[in-house]
Amino acid sequence: TIREVIGSVVNITSLPLVIDSSRVETIEAALRLYPGRALINSISGERDKLERLLPLAARYGAMFILLPLKGREVPETFEERREIVREVLREARRHGLTKEDAVVDALVMTAASRPAAPRETLRTVEWCARSLHCRTIVGLSNVSFGLPERRWINGAFLAMAQALGLTMAIANPAQEELMSLKMAGDVLLAKDRNAAAYVRRFSAVRKEPEPAAALDPARRVSQAILEGDRDGVVARVEEALASGVGVSRLVEDTMIPAVVRVGALYEQKRYFLPQLIAGAEAMQRAMEHLEPRLRGDAARASRGSIVLATVEGDIHDIGKNIISLMLRNAGWRVMDLGKDVSAARIVTAMDEVKPRAVGLSALMTTTMVHMKEVIGLARDRGFRTPFLVGGAVVTREYADSIGAVYGKDGVEAVRVLEALPPPEDS
Structure with missing residues (x-):
């Protein structure tokens, strides 16, 4: 019936x-x-x-x-x-x-x-x-x-x-x-x-079978970053703080390992670009929310400054923006000069902030030649600062040929920069 x-x-x-x-x-x-x-x-x-x-x-x-x-x-x-x-x-x-x-x-x-x-x-x-x-x-x-x-x-x-x-x-x-x-x-x-x-x-990665409500507050923050929950991560952070988790402990023991895990899954090709971006942006929102509480906290001392730019003539900056976001999440102070940036402007910025490294991006073969120009001008001005280069057309061989190190993506860029020694005084 x-x-x-x-x-x-x-x-x-x-x-x-x-x-x-x-x-x-x-x-x-x-x-x-x-x-x-x-x-x-x-x-x-x-x-x-x-x-x-x-x-x-x-x-x-x-x-x-x-x-x-x-x-x-x-x-x-x-x-x-x-x-x-x-x-x-x-x-x-x-x-x-x-x-x-x-x-x-x-x-x-x-x-x-x-x-x-x-x-x-x-x-x-x-x-x-x-x-x-x-x-x-x-x-x-x-x-x-x-x-x-x-x-x-x-x-x-x-x-x-x-x-x-x-x-x-x-x-x-x-x-x-x-x-x-x-x-x-x-x-x-x-x-x-x-x-x-x-x-x-x-994707080869499936959501945790355990519901968020069953996790402890700190693990809920980790899950929000892993899932790229940009809208919900701040509420999860507040829940963790209210439960007694300290700010530095939350950042160092929960949030940073979570965003590192996102990067590792991306490298393993178990996560894809949308998940990488979402996870990094969730981390960024959480960090921005915690910023007032982190000021003066020695446990979150900056790793140093880095200057980023897409070189002159190139208006593509998605990859650079992702790297900028990931570097900030990793504790770097980033001066992002944007796209279509001249060699002179980049070297001027180097003089202003004395960065530990400079990152250059290019998406076209016609513009990547400006990377060599930037590095040459910096060396002429006496800078020994390491240069990191990347972009769709850039290869490790090209990076070697112009005296730079190569980063194929944001995850590798963070790892390479963390392994670099501080630049000598110019």
Whole structure:
């Protein structure tokens, strides 16, 4: 019975229930029994459906899939579908429902028999998302019916629809290629913050099975850094301090080992760039929060100063910014000169702060030659300060040839700099 079906479903998932039945009485019975907000599949432009199902949706607070269909013929063009959508929404407003209560089915037809049909579906998705500002859904596999190797058609169509604003798809979540494409699309459309879900799917590292609530306060700080929880790390720090953990002890025994662990996982290729950045930024937020308490603390004496710059002519600074963040986390005072910095400006900064080392970054072969120019000018001015160089086009051999040391990434840069002796007085 419908009661047994509803009871079984709500006990195994918290996801919303889609109610699909040709009998209005069954739909109403399910709405009456369901303890959440259900989604009725579907309400079309047919007068009988509008008069019988819209009042039910309003009465039980349900959402509904809006099927832009009248009669037996599927409207072939986007313009026809748009008119039906407008008609149904006008009728829905009479019952107190709005477009936020509707999910428009963009009507997917097979490309095998109607080559132009997928384009009309995509136009419908785009209009709903960008002009109507309404949710959309498609029955994905319909597009590939009758074609060989259907997964590739389905995947390409999903990616195109995602880019145009698709909200939902009826698809097989057990299909590996499709779900991977969906998650990649979420990254590229900035729907997956910091690529967190994508990285979780493909990373060798899984979250600690132990929930944060079960950890002691200091370990919760460590976990926040390992997970790149920039929004929650400050609260975790405050909890640790309130529990009696000292500031210096928290930094030295918990936070620094955690960010070092992030770097180690990145080197092992078990963490990826988004996780490295997130972990470093979580550490930075925690350190900024603790800064007033750390002033004058001998246990956190600076390792020294370092000057960083992306060389003249090069406007790429993402790698340099990551290294700057990681060096600050490791206890260095960083003077970051930014990007497209002349040799003269870099040497002037060296004279101002007397750094233990200078880091130079370049992403292009046409600009990395300026690294040699910077080092030459510094040597001419009498500086014996070590130079660290890196960037996509820079190699260890090139670094050796210009009298510098090489750091392939932020993790290696920190390790190399910590091994350097202090510069001799210039």
